[in-house]
Amino acid sequence: MKNALILHGTxxxxxxxxxxxLKNELEKRGRSVWVPDLPRADNPNIEKYNAFIFGNHDFQLxxxxxxxxxxxxxxxxxxxxxxxxxxxxxxxxxxVGAFKDDLGRDDLRGLFTTPFDFERIKKHAKKLIFIHSxxxxxxxxxxxxxxxxxxxxxxxxxxxxxxxxxxxxxxxxQFPLLLELLDNRVDMSL
Numbered sequence: 001m002k003n004a005l006i007l008h009g010t011x012x013x014x015x016x017x018x019x020x021x022l023k024n025e026l027e028k029r030g031r032s033v034w035v036p037d038l039p040r041a042d043n044p045n046i047e048k049y050n051a052f053i054f055g056n057h058d059f060q061l062x063x064x065x066x067x068x069x070x071x072x073x074x075x076x077x078x079x080x081x082x083x084x085x086x087x088x089x090x091x092x093x094x095x096v097g098a099f100k101d102d103l104g105r106d107d108l109r110g111l112f113t114t115p116f117d118f119e120r121i122k123k124h125a126k127k128l129i130f131i132h133s134x135x136x137x138x139x140x141x142x143x144x145x146x147x148x149x150x151x152x153x154x155x156x157x158x159x160x161x162x163x164x165x166x167x168x169x170x171x172x173x174q175f176p177l178l179l180e181l182l183d184n185r186v187d188m189s190l
Contacts, residue, residue, distance in 0.1 A: 009071030018175035045110030046079035065090040074098035128153035133161035
Protein backbone atom coordinates (compact mmCIF):
# COMPACT_ATOMS: atom_id res chain seq x y z
CA MET A 1 0.00 0.00 0.00
CA LYS A 2 1.33 3.43 -0.94
CA ASN A 3 1.43 5.42 2.25
CA ALA A 4 3.45 8.13 3.98
CA LEU A 5 4.33 9.08 7.52
CA ILE A 6 5.25 12.69 8.34
CA LEU A 7 6.83 13.41 11.73
CA HIS A 8 7.07 16.90 13.20
CA GLY A 9 9.84 18.26 15.39
CA THR A 10 10.23 19.24 19.03
CA UNK A 11 7.47 21.44 20.39
CA UNK A 12 5.58 21.32 17.10
CA UNK A 13 2.51 19.36 16.01
CA UNK A 14 0.77 17.94 12.96
CA UNK A 15 -0.69 21.30 11.94
CA UNK A 16 2.61 23.20 12.04
CA UNK A 17 4.85 24.39 9.24
CA UNK A 18 4.43 22.61 5.88
CA UNK A 19 2.96 19.37 7.28
CA UNK A 20 -0.75 19.93 6.38
CA UNK A 21 0.18 21.11 2.89
CA LEU A 22 2.41 18.07 2.24
CA LYS A 23 -0.25 15.70 3.59
CA ASN A 24 -2.80 17.18 1.19
CA GLU A 25 -0.42 17.02 -1.78
CA LEU A 26 0.53 13.40 -1.12
CA GLU A 27 -3.13 12.42 -0.73
CA LYS A 28 -3.85 14.03 -4.11
CA ARG A 29 -1.21 11.67 -5.51
CA GLY A 30 -2.97 8.62 -4.09
CA ARG A 31 -1.06 8.09 -0.85
CA SER A 32 -2.61 7.33 2.50
CA VAL A 33 -0.89 9.82 4.85
CA TRP A 34 -0.53 9.84 8.62
CA VAL A 35 0.73 12.98 10.34
CA PRO A 36 0.42 12.21 14.04
CA ASP A 37 0.79 14.53 16.98
CA LEU A 38 3.74 12.82 18.62
CA PRO A 39 3.43 12.21 22.39
CA ARG A 40 5.21 14.71 24.63
CA ALA A 41 6.83 16.44 21.64
CA ASP A 42 8.35 19.04 23.97
CA ASN A 43 10.62 16.26 25.29
CA PRO A 44 10.99 13.69 22.48
CA ASN A 45 11.75 10.11 23.39
CA ILE A 46 12.54 7.48 20.76
CA GLU A 47 11.09 4.55 22.72
CA LYS A 48 7.80 6.37 23.33
CA TYR A 49 7.65 7.52 19.72
CA ASN A 50 8.27 4.01 18.39
CA ALA A 51 5.67 2.50 20.72
CA PHE A 52 3.17 5.13 19.59
CA ILE A 53 3.85 4.58 15.88
CA PHE A 54 3.98 0.78 16.05
CA GLY A 55 0.84 0.88 18.20
CA ASN A 56 -1.23 2.33 15.35
CA HIS A 57 -2.44 -0.84 13.66
CA ASP A 58 -4.18 1.20 10.96
CA PHE A 59 -0.80 2.32 9.60
CA GLN A 60 1.59 -0.35 8.38
CA LEU A 61 5.10 0.33 7.11
CA UNK A 62 5.90 -1.46 3.85
CA UNK A 63 8.12 -1.36 0.75
CA UNK A 64 6.06 1.51 -0.74
CA UNK A 65 6.10 3.70 2.39
CA UNK A 66 7.76 7.09 2.36
CA UNK A 67 8.87 8.70 5.61
CA UNK A 68 9.40 12.44 6.01
CA UNK A 69 10.69 13.99 9.21
CA UNK A 70 11.55 17.49 10.33
CA UNK A 71 14.21 18.18 12.97
CA UNK A 72 13.68 15.77 15.88
CA UNK A 73 11.07 14.07 13.69
CA UNK A 74 13.89 13.28 11.25
CA UNK A 75 15.92 11.78 14.09
CA UNK A 76 12.83 9.82 15.14
CA UNK A 77 12.71 8.30 11.65
CA UNK A 78 16.25 7.01 12.08
CA UNK A 79 15.23 5.43 15.39
CA UNK A 80 12.13 3.97 13.76
CA UNK A 81 14.15 2.42 10.92
CA UNK A 82 16.58 0.95 13.42
CA UNK A 83 13.70 -0.70 15.29
CA UNK A 84 11.96 -2.25 12.29
CA UNK A 85 11.76 -6.03 12.05
CA UNK A 86 14.25 -7.54 9.58
CA UNK A 87 11.45 -8.33 7.13
CA UNK A 88 10.29 -4.72 6.71
CA UNK A 89 11.89 -1.93 4.74
CA UNK A 90 10.53 1.31 3.33
CA UNK A 91 11.10 3.11 0.07
CA UNK A 92 12.27 6.68 0.64
CA UNK A 93 13.09 8.73 3.73
CA UNK A 94 13.47 12.49 3.56
CA UNK A 95 15.12 13.94 6.66
CA VAL A 96 14.92 17.72 7.02
CA GLY A 97 17.19 19.39 9.59
CA ALA A 98 18.39 16.08 11.09
CA PHE A 99 21.08 15.84 13.77
CA LYS A 100 23.34 13.14 15.22
CA ASP A 101 23.36 13.96 18.95
CA ASP A 102 21.44 15.91 21.58
CA LEU A 103 23.06 19.23 20.58
CA GLY A 104 23.80 19.81 24.28
CA ARG A 105 20.07 20.05 25.06
CA ASP A 106 18.53 18.07 27.91
CA ASP A 107 15.16 17.94 26.13
CA LEU A 108 16.66 16.00 23.21
CA ARG A 109 18.47 13.28 25.17
CA GLY A 110 15.53 10.88 24.88
CA LEU A 111 16.18 10.60 21.15
CA PHE A 112 19.63 9.14 21.74
CA THR A 113 19.15 6.50 24.45
CA THR A 114 20.41 3.85 22.00
CA PRO A 115 23.36 4.53 19.70
CA PHE A 116 22.59 4.51 15.99
CA ASP A 117 23.24 1.24 14.20
CA PHE A 118 23.95 2.71 10.78
CA GLU A 119 24.14 -0.65 8.99
CA ARG A 120 20.75 -1.66 10.36
CA ILE A 121 19.19 1.70 9.44
CA LYS A 122 20.51 1.42 5.86
CA LYS A 123 18.95 -2.05 5.47
CA HIS A 124 15.49 -0.65 6.18
CA ALA A 125 15.34 2.16 3.59
CA LYS A 126 16.00 2.08 -0.14
CA LYS A 127 16.77 5.81 -0.24
CA LEU A 128 17.79 8.34 2.40
CA ILE A 129 17.74 12.01 1.45
CA PHE A 130 18.94 14.70 3.86
CA ILE A 131 17.96 18.34 3.41
CA HIS A 132 19.78 21.00 5.40
CA SER A 133 20.41 24.72 5.29
CA UNK A 134 23.78 26.42 5.40
CA UNK A 135 22.43 28.77 8.08
CA UNK A 136 20.33 26.48 10.29
CA UNK A 137 20.27 28.27 13.68
CA UNK A 138 19.78 25.04 15.65
CA UNK A 139 21.72 22.32 13.85
CA UNK A 140 25.27 22.77 12.54
CA UNK A 141 25.84 21.49 9.01
CA UNK A 142 28.52 19.05 10.19
CA UNK A 143 25.79 17.11 12.06
CA UNK A 144 23.92 16.19 8.88
CA UNK A 145 27.11 15.69 6.88
CA UNK A 146 28.09 13.02 9.40
CA UNK A 147 24.69 11.29 9.13
CA UNK A 148 24.59 11.39 5.35
CA UNK A 149 28.10 9.94 5.12
CA UNK A 150 27.42 7.16 7.62
CA UNK A 151 24.15 6.25 5.90
CA UNK A 152 25.25 6.72 2.28
CA UNK A 153 22.46 9.25 1.96
CA UNK A 154 22.03 12.03 -0.53
CA UNK A 155 22.65 15.47 1.01
CA UNK A 156 21.04 18.62 -0.35
CA UNK A 157 22.28 21.83 1.25
CA UNK A 158 20.10 24.86 0.56
CA UNK A 159 21.23 28.44 1.04
CA UNK A 160 19.77 30.62 3.80
CA UNK A 161 16.70 28.53 4.61
CA UNK A 162 17.12 28.44 8.39
CA UNK A 163 15.41 25.42 9.94
CA UNK A 164 12.84 25.04 7.12
CA UNK A 165 10.03 26.23 9.34
CA UNK A 166 7.74 29.21 9.83
CA UNK A 167 10.52 31.13 11.54
CA UNK A 168 11.58 31.79 7.93
CA UNK A 169 8.15 33.28 7.20
CA UNK A 170 4.99 32.08 5.52
CA UNK A 171 6.91 30.42 2.68
CA UNK A 172 7.29 27.33 4.86
CA UNK A 173 3.58 26.70 4.95
CA GLN A 174 4.55 24.80 1.79
CA PHE A 175 7.69 22.91 0.81
CA PRO A 176 7.58 22.17 -2.95
CA LEU A 177 11.13 20.76 -2.96
CA LEU A 178 9.86 17.70 -1.08
CA LEU A 179 7.33 16.92 -3.80
CA GLU A 180 9.94 17.43 -6.51
CA LEU A 181 12.24 14.96 -4.79
CA LEU A 182 9.49 12.41 -4.31
CA ASP A 183 8.12 12.80 -7.83
CA ASN A 184 11.60 12.09 -9.21
CA ARG A 185 12.34 9.10 -6.96
CA VAL A 186 9.11 7.34 -6.06
CA ASP A 187 6.18 6.11 -8.14
CA MET A 188 3.67 8.82 -7.23
CA SER A 189 1.05 7.84 -9.80
CA LEU A 190 -2.51 7.21 -8.69
